[in-house]
Amino acid sequence: MTATAERKPDYATYPRLTMAQARAAAAQLLAMRGDGAAVDDPTLLAIERFYRLEARLLDEERHDEWYGLLADDLFYWMPLRENRFRRDPRPPLDPAAMALFDECKADIAVRLGRLASNLVWSEDPPTRHVYVVSNVEAFSTELPTEFEVHSSFVQHRNRSEHDEATLMGRRRDLLRRVEGGFQLARRLILLPQSVLLTKNLSAFF
Amino acid sequence: MRMRDLVDTDFGTVDRRIFWDRAIYDRELERVFARSWLFVAHECQVETPGAFVTTYMGEDSVIVARGDDGINVFLNSCPHRGNRVCFADSGEGRQFTCNYHGWAFGLDGALRKMPKMGLYKSTPGFRMEDWGLKRARVASYQGLVFATFCDEAPPLADWLGNFRWYLDAVLDAEEGGTEFLPGGATRSVMRCNWKFPADNFVGDIYHALWTHLGGADPALGRHGGVKVENEGSYQVSANGHGWEFNNSFLGNAATMGDREILRYMRSRQDAITARLGKFRADMWGSVASATIFPNFSFLPGYFTFRSFQPKGPHQTEIHAWTLVPRNMPSDIKDRFRRGSMRTFSPSGLLEMDDGENWEHSTSANAGWVTRHQRLCYAMAPIAEADLVGLPGTVTAGQLSDANQRLFYKRWAEMMDAQSWADMPLPPAMVAQGTAT
Ligand code: FES
Ligand SMILES: [Fe+2]
Numbered sequence: 001m002t003a004t005a006e007r008k009p010d011y012a013t014y015p016r017l018t019m020a021q022a023r024a025a026a027a028q029l030l031a032m033r034g035d036g037a038a039v040d041d042p043t044l045l046a047i048e049r050f051y052r053l054e055a056r057l058l059d060e061e062r063h064d065e066w067y068g069l070l071a072d073d074l075f076y077w078m079p080l081r082e083n084r085f086r087r088d089p090r091p092p093l094d095p096a097a098m099a100l101f102d103e104c105k106a107d108i109a110v111r112l113g114r115l116a117s118n119l120v121w122s123e124d125p126p127t128r129h130v131y132v133v134s135n136v137e138a139f140s141t142e143l144p145t146e147f148e149v150h151s152s153f154v155q156h157r158n159r160s161e162h163d164e165a166t167l168m169g170r171r172r173d174l175l176r177r178v179e180g181g182f183q184l185a186r187r188l189i190l191l192p193q194s195v196l197l198t199k200n201l202s203a204f205f
Numbered sequence: 206m207r208m209r210d211l212v213d214t215d216f217g218t219v220d221r222r223i224f225w226d227r228a229i230y231d232r233e234l235e236r237v238f239a240r241s242w243l244f245v246a247h248e249c250q251v252e253t254p255g256a257f258v259t260t261y262m263g264e265d266s267v268i269v270a271r272g273d274d275g276i277n278v279f280l281n282s283c284p285h286r287g288n289r290v291c292f293a294d295s296g297e298g299r300q301f302t303c304n305y306h307g308w309a310f311g312l313d314g315a316l317r318k319m320p321k322m323g324l325y326k327s328t329p330g331f332r333m334e335d336w337g338l339k340r341a342r343v344a345s346y347q348g349l350v351f352a353t354f355c356d357e358a359p360p361l362a363d364w365l366g367n368f369r370w371y372l373d374a375v376l377d378a379e380e381g382g383t384e385f386l387p388g389g390a391t392r393s394v395m396r397c398n399w400k401f402p403a404d405n406f407v408g409d410i411y412h413a414l415w416t417h418l419g420g421a422d423p424a425l426g427r428h429g430g431v432k433v434e435n436e437g438s439y440q441v442s443a444n445g446h447g448w449e450f451n452n453s454f455l456g457n458a459a460t461m462g463d464r465e466i467l468r469y470m471r472s473r474q475d476a477i478t479a480r481l482g483k484f485r486a487d488m489w490g491s492v493a494s495a496t497i498f499p500n501f502s503f504l505p506g507y508f509t510f511r512s513f514q515p516k517g518p519h520q521t522e523i524h525a526w527t528l529v530p531r532n533m534p535s536d537i538k539d540r541f542r543r544g545s546m547r548t549f550s551p552s553g554l555l556e557m558d559d560g561e562n563w564e565h566s567t568s569a570n571a572g573w574v575t576r577h578q579r580l581c582y583a584m585a586p587i588a589e590a591d592l593v594g595l596p597g598t599v600t601a602g603q604l605s606d607a608n609q610r611l612f613y614k615r616w617a618e619m620m621d622a623q624s625w626a627d628m629p630l631p632p633a634m635v636a637q638g639t640a641t
């Protein structure tokens with residue numbers, strides 16, 4: 001314990017986004033409407049394999065391996081959902097508004113540092129996770145190495161005895177093909193809940 | 206059952222039934238929530254005529270709307286058959302129309318019109334003015350809007366009393382007032398009694414030393430480099446409101462792990478000290494937490510402001526916003542937006558550790574034997590001696606249960622009192638400008 005505490009990483013040196021880069025990434029996610037050509041079946045299968053791997057790594061708390069799937073320019077965003085009338089002219093998702101996740105890769109590293117500290121009593125004994133990813137649709141983009149992918153998910157947790165939460169939602173990803181697989185470069189997570197009906201988001205999506 | 210028998214606020218013990226019993230909870234809705242001034246909005250959320258938000262006062266759903274001559278607060282339930290009137294969290298409009306039969310209400314809650322109005326015009330004894338949405342009294346302090354449905358409650362200024370002088374340390378640190386960062390409230394549900402989070406914020410820095418070890422670890426290293434000692438720190442209580450704090454100026458903010466925020470805060474230290482005096486300037490972003498009685502809390506430094514909305518004796522909904530000085534540069538505001546989200550929101554590195562404690566402090570009371578054992582609110586270290594010359598009841602040392610005892614003292618007074626005459630507020634001291 002003390003050894004790790006003494007060798008604390010300097011997160012300031014980890015990959016970050018400037019505010020302008022984060023806003024540009026958000027704009028890219030908001031523009032994703034499945035307009036590109038659908039990818040061929042082998043590519044779709046490879047992407048689905050990537051998602052199964054990602055879900056299994058998260059279910060098994062293999063966080064360092066999951067972290068290795070993230071691109072250095074990652075933008076990871078879960079905006080708040082508000083109940084508004086249809087006539088309301090404001091954009092429903094605003095990157096300048098408060099959010100539930102609004103992260104770059106360094107921010108994820110800090111979260112993993114928290115979990116690895118062995119000082120998080122609310123994760124000890126551990127929570128059990130099951131992550132289901134479905135409805136995967138992948139489209140080509142202007143870059144041959146990048147894919148726009150839409151999917152839906154179920155994120156189920158149980159801890160202790162009766163403490164349970166099932167969150168469902170949609171994701172929009174930008175995946176980048178790299179040697180041996182893919183990296184996640186952008187992710188928009190849309191939960192349908194306007195009031196989060198559980199006490200925390202101690203999970204990744 | 207007299208509530209003053211359930212809380213011993215001299216030594217400091219609390220009967221656990223106050224966190225569990227339905228009858229006590231129902232009395233809280235009547236005697237605490239329906240008689241208190243409750244936070245409903247920041248003025249910036251309803252800045253122009255027609256702007257509205259919906260929220261709760263106790264379990265009563267209300268609409269907060271800017272009319273042509275001020276902010277109005279009224280029940281969000283139609284007096285015709287009772288349906289909820291407005292289903293949006295925020296928006297803009299000139300009237301609120303009920304979905305059931307189409308009764309329409311103005312920005313002041315008054316009944317304006319309905320389909321087939323002639324049928325009512327010809328109904329003997331029916332008067333439009335009798336059937337508006339029930340209005341609350343409304344008052345503001347430094348941009349924060351409060352409301353109460355109680356006609357006998359003293360003015361908001363007296364309700365806040367001596368606490369106002371301290372509130373200015375976060376609400377009036379910079380010229381130009383404050384605002385909530387954009388977006389609606391961050392809302393989440395905890396299966397806990399509302400008093401656990403309220404009493405945590407009113408005076409429990411003690412838990413941070415243990416609960417939040419893991420959350421503080423990656424940003425700050427073990428023990429966080431954040432000092433929590435009873436030297437140079439205080440608890441202040443007034444009318445049940447309470448604030449525990451030290452004099453570190455930016456101790457809370459440091460745990461957000463953003464050096465640009467700290468650089469900016471340091472650059473403002475002289476100006477804020479000139480404005481507030483050293484004592485209160487040092488409170489601006491320090492290691493601290495506070496609750497405005499009964500259920501509106503905030504954390505200096507992260508500047509998260511939140512109400513703990515009661516949803517039954519065993520459930521609470523947290524509604525949270527981040528408050529910043531209006532004149533703060535926009536890139537620093539954005540850093541606070543991310544910083545407060547990453548520490549104190551449902552995904553926050555620190556908040557994630559709190560919920561489970563409060564949920565299990567509540568659910569354990571299902572056990573009959575368990576709930577008949579009292580809880581300990583006795584911590585009163587030597588440092589906890591009264592200080593004079595400052596407004597309110599001030600004790601030295603932030604590590605103590607002093608504020609919690611006074612929170613439950615006020616709670617029991619309100620629960621037992623038949624009328625406002627039985628629970629007077631002490632006169633507020635005239636604020637003396639700069640204490641040092
Ligand atoms: S209940 Fe609202 S119009 Fe009838
Ligand atoms: Fe806490």
